[in-house]
Amino acid sequence: MGLFDSTIPSSIDYTFGSSTGSSFTTSDPFTLPTSSTSSSSTGGFFSSGIGQQLASSGISTLFNVGATAFSSKQQRDLLNAQANAQAQNLDKQLTIEQERTRQAQLAMQNASSGGLVGAGGNTMLYIGLGIGAVVVLGVVIYAVTRKKAE
Amino acid sequence: MNKQEALAIIIGRTVAIFPFEVKVLLEKNAVVLDAQNYDISQLVEAVINGLSSSESFKNDFASFIEANKEII
Numbered sequence: 001m002g003l004f005d006s007t008i009p010s011s012i013d014y015t016f017g018s019s020t021g022s023s024f025t026t027s028d029p030f031t032l033p034t035s036s037t038s039s040s041s042t043g044g045f046f047s048s049g050i051g052q053q054l055a056s057s058g059i060s061t062l063f064n065v066g067a068t069a070f071s072s073k074q075q076r077d078l079l080n081a082q083a084n085a086q087a088q089n090l091d092k093q094l095t096i097e098q099e100r101t102r103q104a105q106l107a108m109q110n111a112s113s114g115g116l117v118g119a120g121g122n123t124m125l126y127i128g129l130g131i132g133a134v135v136v137l138g139v140v141i142y143a144v145t146r147k148k149a150e
Numbered sequence: 151m152n153k154q155e156a157l158a159i160i161i162g163r164t165v166a167i168f169p170f171e172v173k174v175l176l177e178k179n180a181v182v183l184d185a186q187n188y189d190i191s192q193l194v195e196a197v198i199n200g201l202s203s204s205e206s207f208k209n210d211f212a213s214f215i216e217a218n219k220e221i222i
Contacts, residue, residue, distance in 0.1 A: 045159050046219040050151055055219050070202035079158055084194045086162025091190050094166065 161201075163222050164215060165193045175214065176200060179207035 045051040070076055165172050172193055173185040181200035182188070188196065200207040215222060 044220070045163055045222055050156060051159075054156065070198070075154070076198055076202060079154055079161075080195055080198050082155060082158030083161040083165070083198065084191050086159050087166040087190045087194050088162075090163055090166035 160215060160222065161194060161197055164211075164218075165190060165197060167222060168214075168218065169193060171214065172197060175207065175210050179204050179210060181207050 046055040070079075169190065173188065176182045176185045176193075176196050179200065181204055182196050185193065185196060197211070201211065
């Protein structure tokens with residue numbers, strides 16, 4: 001049987017691992033045991049609840065009997081809409097997390113350098129230019145005064 | 151939760167977390183010719199099309215999820 005064959009066995013017994021010490025048998029081959037645990041936005045789908053059970057029994061078992069999701073255009077459209085919603089939601093969360101991380105890194109850099117880097121990153125440049133200008137001015141004044149003395 | 155919902159979560163999360171790798175899988179298995187400019191929704195649609203039409207993509211995608219289930 002291929003991963004996504006549309007043939008549905010007449011009777012199926014699903015045992016999703018031994019975390020609870022019980023096997024889950026259902027007359028509906030496409031209903032997983034109900035659980036209040038759904039995918040967590042931070043913990044990962046396979047880290048708890050149904051996902052953990054699926055992972056322990058083998059992810060291919062999901063693909064083996066999930067073929068009804070692809071059996072008709074209507075089913076595929078529904079799956080597409082659900083998966084798209086999941087992906088968009090997680091993508092937004094990841095973007096927000098990345099931005100928070102970036103801001104935190106900038107804040108740490110600012111704190112460690114006393115505010116001279118990050119948002120005030122040009123401060124050191126201006127200080128260096130100022131010192132350079134003073135040095136150049138001093139050299140010019142020295143040269144002029146020495147010339148006068150000669 | 152039914153299997154379709156579980157499938158949707160797995161596909162959605164995989165595409166969101168590993169868009170580059172999914173693009174590579176799609177191109178490698180000739181599901182699409184060039185997926186580099188695909189956005190998230192296009193990738194999801196391409197993955198579902200690939201899962202329903204390409205045996206090699208199904209195998210590769212399942213293996214990829216198995217290998218990265220800690221992250222997904």
